[in-house]
Amino acid sequence: MTVEVERYELMEDPRYRFEFDRRDFIKTLGGGLLVLLVTPRLEGQESGRARGGDDRLPADVNAWLHIADTGAVTAFTGKVEVGQNIRTSLTQAVAEELHVPLASISLVMGDTSRVPFDMGTFGSRTTPTMNLQLRRAAAAARNALTTRAAERWQVDVDGIDVVDGRVIHKASNRSVALGELLSGPPLVATVTDAATLASPPAWHVAGRPVPKVDGRAFVTGTHEYTSDIRRPGMGHGRVIRPPKYGATIASVDSSAAEARPGVIVVRDGDFLGVVADTTEGAARAADLVKVTWAGGGSQSSNTLFDDLKSTAEPGGGQGGFHAGDVDAALASASRRFESSYRVAYIAHCPLEPRAAVAEWTGGDLAVWTGTQRPFGVKGELAEAFHLAPERVRVMMPDTGSGYGGKHTGDAAIEAARLARGARRPVSLVWTRNEELTWAYFRPAGVIDVRAAVDAGGTITAWEFHNYNSGPSGIRSPYEIANQRIEFHGAKSPLRQGSYRGLAATANHFAREVHMDEIAAVLGVDPLAFRRKHLRDERIAGVLDAATTAFRWGSRTRASGRGYGLACGTEKGGYVATCAEVLIDRRDVRVTRVAVAFECGAIVNPDGLKNQVEGAVVQGLGGALFEAIAFEDGRIVNGRFADYRVPRFLDVPAVDTVLVNRQDLPSAGAGETPIVGIAPAIANAIFDATGVRLRALPLVPEGLPVASSSASAGTGTRPPAAPRRYP
């Protein structure tokens, strides 16, 4: 299966480049049993760059698994844990195939000197790829162990199994602990293709709601995030930022700061920062550095959408789709629809800001940092400091979330530069304001949609142009004969990149609101209208599940209440979302949500439910009120006091339905459940008020015009829609 990496999954170049030199390192794993999983080149994994402990390893190792003679099982993967709970689901995968207790398994994740190369943890790819790979490695390990036991006992291998960490031969009533079989010379097995894996209906450990494997460390506060790491002699860093994007240093007077004990000021080109003994000491010292800045950008959110349209490239690039003759179908249609939709830049706001601890030892650089791309950050560091890659080690402690926002190595590079200048290890934790200003954003965009409908109420043409926000989820799942779907890159005034679900949120918003607009004008129930154009049974399945849970068919009209729905598919997941809103003058509350999600065979039902609920809650922010505001090259709402994200009292009742398709391969689930909530809410607001909102966020200042039928955004305003309920 090939998956096109979305352009915004891959980030811009690193900001800094510095000088340094090289040395090698070698890492060994020791005795016991080592299983290497070698697969032909996979999507997103660059052949020849696989690099773990030993350079003699095959180039295309994707994972490995080690069993020590103590029976301790360790799986090594380049995937990382950011709250999506893969440390637990991958542990389940190993336990399932190896037949050992969960507690005997540990995972080494995202340590570039101990795990095989991995492009990164994004695109909801962990479950469909790494989960299978670790299962294969574990199955191969079990085979190696049963084979060794058969040789030792001189019995047929078919009579041997592994049960709960022991190798057992029932016929002769013999058993041995896993580790005992591993004394003696190391055993190395290589898996090259699919071993026989347990099928989902036969799963014992996978498919069940296993609690977070290291949950206790989190509730007791002992888990070490990057910012909790302490190294001998470590100082704390602070970067001095320009007042606006692109400004450069005209002059610096650092004498007052450097007069303070223990303070080092580091300048390298336009990079400027301080190191002190404490975080507050660094902040105080940074305030004492007198900097004169020159130049800088003048970008402003007031002209954002015009700027995106005016700098747009011609379409026809990534993600586009053409079928039939759209122009002819539009010309001959009995009804035509045209609307323009907008989405704002939004920030990820991971609660743990970007952070890194950097330590130089001789010419070697070790960095602990929260990133979704440890090997990418390793590359950025090697490039920034002109180091041979093997001299750089990146370690990724399980991190305070990312949502696509931690792909780049900014904090790592800055910490390393400060550490080199201060000649001591440095911990750098971005402030919330830095996080909201100097990270990158979910791309803003404009989406123009035109549709044609025939006399029978069937859509005959669909034209869809996305400017800048991205091609993910741009294709329509609806059966429409004539289609022109294009993504147009544009010049983004702000730094932009991945965000949970990528552009699938924007594209589903535009598509599902437009579907609703057409249904409203035709006077057709939005659910019936979608069903009429759907052939995909998996989308139909989640639509049924969500609308049943929501009791869509028996919803009742009440003053100020409205109901909306949306559905779609992306990254192998299928989602349908129903929302109920309650409008009180200009105040909009989402009171009830039903969401159904299907991603094939479910690996961890409770973990999945947690992800789906979380996606709905996070999606509320971008749907209702999140937007980055900027003016004259500055972010103007770079604090939590000014940038509103969902809180307890914003959360509706959420009814989550998981559709378990054990006949289908497992897909990832961290992203796609987010795509339905914004259009479902927009459609519910229209249902309640007749106000058609076509821009995300929908109600940053409350409903634009209290309960009138005025239209926001541009495009065709539907007539006062007949609201008929069955």
Add this chain to the structure above:
Amino acid sequence: MAAVVLTVNGKARTVEVEPDTKLLWVLRETLNLTGAKYGCGEGQCGACTVLVDGQPVRSCTTRVSLIANRRVETIESLAAGERLHPVQQAFLDHEALQCGYCTTGMVMAAVGLLRATPSPTDAEIGKAMNHNLCRCGTYLRVLAAVRQASGRAGSGR
């Protein structure tokens, strides 16, 4: 620099810091109690929540000089050896976390709430916990966990 005496988790601690230093940094960097997290420095997200004289406070905006001689409790004091505090256990039972970065602050806020209001209504829980952000969106699970810890009937999932 000034010497400030605090009682932290039952022990008197004297720290030499600038008097306007925030409690969070004294805990994290002077006393090496890293369970309280930095999330915003604005008192908006609650990741730094600890108890002072039993009340939840945002340690990132609390000057250490203001709490001299007062009683500070952090997440590190909650569990009795292997036995978790009921709030901690409830968070595990309801898997009321994803990345876990907000969790220690959430737990401390909930402990403070339950001491003042042992059987809060859902509305009281929501109001009290509204100062703690979870970007992963686990609020409904946190609500269920706090209900369980309050011993309310029918609080199970």
